[in-house]
Amino acid sequence: MDDAFKDVPPTTLADLLGREQVMDIGIRPLWDSPRIAGPAYTVRCEPGDNLMLHAAIYRAEPGSVVVVESGDVEYALAGGNVCAVAQRRGIAAFVLDGVIRDLGEVREAGFPVFSRGVVPIPGAKEKIGELGVPARVGGVLVHPGDIVVADEEGVVVTPAARQDEVLRAALAKLAKEAGESLDAWEEQHRSRIEQALRERGFTG
Secondary structure, eight states: OOOGGGSSHHHHHHHHHHHHOOOOOOOOEESSSOEEEEEEEEEEOTTBBBBBHHHTTTOTTTEEEEEEOOSSSSSBSOHHHHHHHHHHHTTOOOEEEEEBOOOHHHHTTTTTEEEEESSSSOOOOOOEEEESSSSEETEEOOOOOOOOEEETTTTEEEEEEGHHHHHHHHHHHHHHTTOOOHHHHHHHHHHHHHHHHHTOOOOO
């Protein structure tokens, strides 16, 4: 099921789910990584502290997307070795409302990270946060097991309870679009736009 979401672009999911399930534009891929998809393993770190993310890499199941709320861009949540260990343990990606360091190492290893950027100074490892609880990341409340899909277009979260329904709708939408020529799309699009203009009194 989770693997099937890799075939669905975030744009398609956004059309189906709406704005509230789309992370804000600050959560971006840090390198040209492939699309990732997987169930969320949620983490809440205290600002300036990365202890709980470092704990999470030993607890998340293979295939998981580790999703972290931190509220901090002054201190790195992870570096090259943490990302390498996460990758070795089968974690699909990090999606972080925060920053990392050692981007060159992370890029060279091919580990997907979506975050707010890079800073060279590491966070502390002193404060207990939470694992496996709802986390607000990029403006989206992510629950454990929600399906996270991310690529260069952005990050979209499908609620776990709706994943079957959303996947069916997304695949149907993609199949319809694949069978539609640009000429047919343009004809329908122009008709829709002209109708919208007329209804709003535009006569130009």
